[in-house]
Every structure is written in structure tokens, then in C-alpha cells.
Amino acid sequence: MNKQILLVNRPVGLPKDSDWKLNKAEIPELQEGEILIEQDYLSLDPAMRGWMRDVRSYIPPVGLGEVMRAGTLGRVLKVNNNPKFKVGDIVTGIGGVQQFTVTNGKGYLKIESAQRPLTEYLGTLGMPGMTAYFGILEVGELKDGEVVVVSGAAGAVGSVVGQIAKIKGCKVIGIAGGKDKCDYVVNELGFDACIDYKNDNVAAGLKEHCPKGMDVYFDNVGGDILDACLARISMHARIVICGAISQYNNETPVKGPSNYMSLLVNRGTMRGMVVFDYAARYHEARVQMEQWLNEGKMKSKEDVYEGIENFNETLHRLFNGDKNGKLILKVSE
């Protein structure tokens, strides 16, 4: 049997247990060209909150009664006449919150020869890492030696953004919640400083650590932190809009950035991104980041929980910050 989590209500605010249904489905017979994947790990990402919403976005919402969408890593168990896959292949894709997936393989990537622990292929070498890589280098147009600020600095995307910027010779200031995360970001990941937004004043921290302003702000959080950063951008700064986790569970309208006119004063650019646009170049980024990880220039941390039954509870850790690295749920039994 295949345990699956179905979306049965559109959540208002933080998703509740009653917004989900644990379903046990038969595993269907494979049609011509299909493969069966046993999913070991689910990737839990802030973007999932958006996929639950019935609004026009970069991807259609998950329908009510459907398996919740999620990035996954698993192994191919069966193949029915599909030359691209063989039994035993390790694959990543958008397999959804379930233990098994049947698919024609479209959108799935094979991890040909895993040089790194498998869970890294959902984090630094997966969608969050791809987001960081193309976000900071392409959308942020990062130049060597610039001053970079990144929020969600201890998270799956932010931690990679900052490390890439350090590799590129930049000064990097993180923003994260709590002393432990800030210590991790500075002591383990090598950021130049980290502002603890839960205990310190962000504007004062930015003034201290970027006295001449920032060239790139990589925004994962939105809200007041985006405003504080806007107030301190340098001339021709770029703001990468990657996410707005502070706003995702709002029951009131999104807080727009009051300081957006700083874009005029400083001839700044604010640009949104969606990682899927770079799918054709994931391989290039993955090879580069595997190399950095192998050389010890980059570190990756995953926080792995277990049990598909614990999906909603684990998901909440994204929003309350109670996690330590890339959030992953192991669903194989």
C-alpha cells in the first residue's frame, strides 16, 4: 500500500491537521513507458505553502483531494519499457507527499553517480541549491568583492547563497532567527556576520555590518526585513525576490515593502525568480557544487525527520524556524 497525504482543505494561516487526509492507495499496474519509484525522502520547502493556495501563480495549485506536491528522492523499483531508467536508479523529481510514485519519468533526474550523501541531493544539490546558485549568480548578477546580505541565512537556500558569495570573494552578512543559527552561519559556513532578527535590531545590525550599504540583497523572507534592507541598498543594488516566508501564513494582506522608493533613489533593481526556469542548467550547477562540497569549500546540513504521518507537524518547522538545515522527511518504512 502507498501512504499518501491529500490536500482536503485550503489552509487559512498555518496548515492544520484537518487540512490533510492520510490516504492508503493501491499501487497501480505500470502502463507502457512507466516506472515505479519508492520514495525515501521528501523535501519540505516554503514554496509548498504557495502551492496550497488557489491563486494564479507560476505553477497551478494542488487540487483539493490530490496528493500534496513535494520534491522527492527515491529508487526505481520497476520499469515497464522505459529506456531512460533501470531498476535501482536513484532519482529526484516532484513525486509528491507519498511513499510510492508511478510516472513516465518526465521531470525526473537520475543521480548518476552519487558523490555525496543522498539527502544533499534534496538540499544543496537539489532545488534549494539550484535556487541559490542561479538566484545569486544570474538574477543577483553577483560580482566579486561585493557586499551581500541574505535572509533565511541558515536555511536550505540562504546558506548556499552566502557560501557561494564567500567563494566569490564577497563580504556576506546573514540574517537568521536565534543565536544558534547565527553562530552556525558565521562559525561553520564562514559568513562575515549574522544578524539575529529574533533578538537584535535588524536595521542597526545592517548599519553596523554594511556601513556603506549592500550591493545584493537575497530575500527569502519579505516583510520588515525586506524594508530594512531596502533602506540600506547601495547604488545599482540588486534585490533577488526568492521568497517571502514571513508572509506565507498571513491571514491579512501581504505587507508590501514601504521602502520600495529606495529603488529610485539608488537606481536599484528588484527581480523575482523561479528556479524551474533554469532546469536546463541544473547539471552544470550540480557538478560545480559537488566539487565545492568535495573540496570542503561548501558545507551542507540536512535536518531529517521520519514518518509520513508527521508531515504537517514537520512542515510547521519551516515556519516556526525549529529546524537545523534543509528540512527533509523520510517516508520509506
Added chain:
Amino acid sequence: MNKQILLVNRPVGLPKDSDWKLNKAEIPELQEGEILIEQDYLSLDPAMRGWMRDVRSYIPPVGLGEVMRAGTLGRVLKVNNNPKFKVGDIVTGIGGVQQFTVTNGKGYLKIESAQRPLTEYLGTLGMPGMTAYFGILEVGELKDGEVVVVSGAAGAVGSVVGQIAKIKGCKVIGIAGGKDKCDYVVNELGFDACIDYKNDNVAAGLKEHCPKGMDVYFDNVGGDILDACLARISMHARIVICGAISQYNNETPVKGPSNYMSLLVNRGTMRGMVVFDYAARYHEARVQMEQWLNEGKMKSKEDVYEGIENFNETLHRLFNGDKNGKLILKVSE
């Protein structure tokens, strides 16, 4: 004597008469290299509201007790050993709200052979026109045949933005206040449509006139109109942040654009601009626009009031919309 308007208080909300002082100053003797200009016309621009504010911006604020800053057009009356100017030259610059200016000529442009009525050199051929030209073509990266929306469509900047976009073969939708302005924009300037934000629902108007979204939004107003446009941008749209006149007299915090996450969904770019950055290319733009005006491809309208004593009252027309084209104050007697 030189009548001048001094800024004596930092306005809160709409500038009051008591924020200004009419001063009568002696005209000083010219130092070596200086010229004396008799100013015929002042340009009244929304940006002036920002220059009254004591905040870090793209230009220092006007100091209390100083002559208010303004763009000007006048004639050279005297020259003390300055080879770049001669008596009788027509010049534009930032001469301030006064009847005479003494300057070393830095930042002043000569109108070498005026092909057009002089007041146009403060409007379509002056700073507002330059803002429109570089804003839509460079910052907005306009491409032939795109869908363009511009707010403040009957104003000095917006009317030129829309006309340039029409010349480039675009579909152009204006947003303006009142039926008369909308009729002018469509019937006289040739825009494809104009939404009357004072009487009609902007979101509904955008849905009707840009059913597939807009490629460029040129924003002069901010506030709710910026949000309505964000909600309807196309993939890879560019939003040019030129001004935010709806917010300039706020006594409450600026309303940030709640719909800014549309930049992520649509991979959009929001970029601020300041026209001074293009000073080295003003000549190129002026020659091009003189040609369009002479060929009848572009129209220019100025609304000229008289009397430096009427400065504050005339300035209010910028904010209440009670004007008809580029707002100019004649100050010579």
C-alpha cells in the same frame, strides 16, 4: 531686485503658504566666470516634493532658508569672462524658484537654435521628456509591439512615455484622473485606451484593455494603482519606478506594493530611475524628440501660470491634478 521663494519649514502633507517666504534679494555682482540669467519660466515637478524632505535621497534636500530648487528656462543677461555663454543665450538648468540666477554655468544647457516653442524645453524637451525617453527605452527596455501601461498619462512624463511607445508600435494604455484627461490622451495623443482612476475601477480597466497582461508598466504614482498593475504583469515584465505622486504628501508611512510577489510569479523586474544619470545623452534625446514634434508624431502641451507669488498655489495643481499638460510658472515680469 530678485524675488525668490525660500523654503522656511519642512512641509507636513501638502506644502502650506507658511512653509515659504517671498524674499527680495539684491542681484549680486558677477565674479570671474559667472553669468547672470533672467529666468522666464519655472518647471513645477512632482520631484520637488521630495527635495523638501530632510532625508537621504538621490540629491541633498533644499536647506531651510534656501531658495527652493526648480528647473528653469531663461536668458543670459550678463557674462563675466565665461567663453561658454554670451548675452542673449537661452539656457535651461536648475535655477531655483527666483527671477534671476547667478551661476558659473555648470549644469546649464544652451538651447542653441530653438526649433520649438520655448516652454517645450521645460516639458517634452526638458527634464520630464528626458525622464520619459530614457525611462521607457532604457530602464523599461521597451521592445516593438509590446503592451505598455503608464500612469499619470496626461502628465509631462506620462504623455511622452505613451507617445514614444506608440511610435515604437506598442499598444499603450494610460491611467489618468478624469474624463477630460482620458479623452485628451486617447483622442489627441493616440493612446489605445485610458482608464479614469477617479471614476472607474482600475483593475477592471486593466483586465479589459490588457487581457493578456502588460509587458511594461511605467509608474508615476505608486499606491493602489501600482498594486493593480503588479497584479496584471506579463512574464518578464519590467516596472519602471519613476515616481509615486500618490504618496508624496502622505502623513502616514508610504504604502508599499502588496502585490510585489507578482515579480516572482512572473519573473518581473522593478527598477528605479533618476533622469540625471542620463545627462550625457540629453542632446541625443532632444534631437530625436524635436524631430518627432516637428513631424507631428508627438504632441506637447504646457499649462502656464504666472507670478512667482503664486508658487505654492500653482504647485498644488501637481497634486490635485488641476492642470492640463506640463505645469509651468512664468516668473519674469
